[in-house]
Amino acid sequence: MTTTTIPEVVVLRLPLYVRVLAALEGRGQGVVSSQELGTLLHATPAQIRKDLSYFGRFGKQGRGYQVSNLLKELRHIMGIDREWSVVLVGVGQLGSAILTYGGFAPQGFNILAAFDADPSKHGAAIGNVLVQDIAQIKSEAQRLGVHIGIVAVPVSHCQRVVDLLVDCGIRAILNYAPYQPTTPPGVWVRDIDPVVALQSMTYHLKTAEDQW
C-alpha cells in the first residue's frame, strides 16, 4: 500500500474543486475536462490533474471527468459525505450572525450548541440552539460527540477558549478572532480575518500607485 502524504496546498484546494463541481452538477453538466476545471478555478489543467492523481485515477482519456462521479469521490476523500458536529463559543454580534447563517447545515456542518461566558446570554435561543454557560462545554461537547469548534470571542479570550476546546477533545477549530492561537500537534486551526485579507491587498494597491 502506497500512502503518499498529501501536500497541504492540495488539501486547501480540494474544497474549491468540490464547489465548482457541485455548481457544474447543478447545471446538469455530465463531463468536465481538466482544461475547463482549470478555467473555472483559475488554475492550470496540469495542476488539476496532478492534484487529483494524488487520490486516484478518476478521469477517462480523451473525455475528461464524469462530474457526478468525481464529486462523489472528492466528497468522500474530504470526509464531507457525512455530518459533522460543531459548537460555537462566543455569542456576541458575530456569534449570533454565525448561528443564523444558513450556509453551514446544508454542507453537513451542524451547530449543535453555543456557549458564552456572559450569564445574561444564557438560555437565549438563537438560530436553532440555546446559549449555554461556557462552564458546561466539556460535558456537553462529550455528550454531543462534537468534532469542530468555532471561536467568536474577543482576542483576549481566544487562546483560553481554544485551549478549552482542545481539552474537550476537539481537533478542528475555525477561529474568527484576529489572533493565531497555539495548539498541540494534531489540532487544526483555520483563521478568518477580513482585515488581514484587506491589508494584503493594499500592499498591491500602494505598489501599483507607486510606480508613477
Add this chain to the structure above:
Amino acid sequence: MTTTTIPEVVVLRLPLYVRVLAALEGRGQGVVSSQELGTLLHATPAQIRKDLSYFGRFGKQGRGYQVSNLLKELRHIMGIDREWSVVLVGVGQLGSAILTYGGFAPQGFNILAAFDADPSKHGAAIGNVLVQDIAQIKSEAQRLGVHIGIVAVPVSHCQRVVDLLVDCGIRAILNYAPYQPTTPPGVWVRDIDPVVALQSMTYHLKTAEDQW
C-alpha cells in the same frame, strides 16, 4: 535601484506581522527578536528575518527589532498608514453585519457607501451609511474616490457585481460569496468562505480517524 519583486506568500504574511507587533506595542514591549516573533507567529526565526530582509534592514544585531519602529515601517510598506475608501455591495444578512462591524474603521478601512439591487432596501441607514441603488454605484464610487469593494451578494450575482466594481475602477475586492470571480490582471481578490475552511479541516479529521 534594486527592485526585487516580493513573493506573494510574503505579502500574505505581512499583515500577521503587523498584528502581533501592534499587540506587542500595546503591551509596552520595546524590542523583539526574530526568535520571539517566530514563536508568536508559529514561524521560524529565519523566515521572519528573510521576509523582513526583502524590504530593508530593520534589526540590530545582538538586540533584535525595535517594535514601534518595525511596526511603523511595515505599516508604511503595506500602505496601511493611511485611510482606504471602501464600498459594500449586497446589504442582506451578511452585508448588514459587515456594516455594523466595528473592526474595519480603526484599521483605516472606511466603508463610505453601500449598494443593493432590492429597491425596498434603498434609503435604509445601517451602521453609518445609507443603502443606495446599485445603479448609482459608478457615479458614487467615482465621487467618493473608492479603492476597495466588498461583495456580499448571492453566488449567482457575484461575477456581475465584481465586473461592475472593476468597471468603477476598483482594483481590490473582498469577496464573501462562495465563488471565485474572474478579474482582469491588476485586480486583486481575496475570498472569504468559512465552509471551505471547515472542509479543508475535515479532510484531516477523517484521515486521523482512518488510521485506526
Add this chain to the structure above:
DNA sequence: AACAACGTGTGAAAGTAATCACGAGGGTCA
C-alpha cells in the same frame, strides 16, 4: 580592553510545488 553572549542579514542548500511534455488510451466518423 578583552571576551562572551546574542541576534541580525544573507548566500547557499534543501525541500516543496508548479509546470512541462509525452506515452497511452478513448472516442468519433468515414
Add this chain to the structure above:
DNA sequence: TGACCCTCGTGATTACTTTCACACGTTGTT
C-alpha cells in the same frame, strides 16, 4: 477498420520557498 483528435496520468524539469549556517555588529561583563 483505421485515421485523427482528445485528454488523462505521470516522470522529469523548472520555479519557488524555506531552512541552514555563519560572518559580522552590538551589548554587557569582568
